[in-house]
Amino acid sequence: DSGVTQTPKHLITATGQRVTLRCSPRSGDLSVYWYQQSLDQGLQFLIQYYNGEERAKGNILERFSAQQFPDLHSELNLSSLELGDSALYFCASSAQLGVTGELFFGEGSRLTVL
């Protein structure tokens, strides 16, 4: 158990809909990362937050947004969903910025868009 909790584990929805994925980082970790894992595209970095502030952005679509709350949990919002958004979405946390520690991953949220 990595200590990172993601909900929901599975989600099935229709095109055009909006969903919210939630992540609780390990206790004490200030940094949260979101990744998308598709079958044919490996692990794509979406966005990173540190202590409530956005610190780095990757290949995140404009239809997607995220935030980190004062209690350090994070949410990834996906809107106007398309079939191609079907993927496994991972959240990971690490202790501090600038400390080259490893990431701790949640079990992922599997999104299926029909």
Next chain:
Amino acid sequence: AQSVAQPEDQVNVAEGNPLTVKCTYSVSGNPYLFWYVQYPNRGLQFLLKYITGDNLVKGSYGFEAEFNKSQTSFHLKKPSALVSDSALYFCAVFTSGTYKYIFGTGTRLKVLA
């Protein structure tokens, strides 16, 4: 731009034989390199990392990796493979300037009994 390449989509090895999973990187500045393993329907788990110091890094489950600066490589190795090592392996690089962890595309390791 930082990048990581895993040139092999899949590696097959017989149980008991040594295994190598390849990784090369391209970064500006000092590279901080990681290996993760993903079992089916699970999140990624940390195996080992290179930050500085000895080029041979030892990690979990008997895995080790060799950092080679001149070849910009960080290959994962294990002297004797187990069937239970079969999984998806990811190499990643972190650069302190961007605070990003960039992952390779993954290599599926199949250890055959």
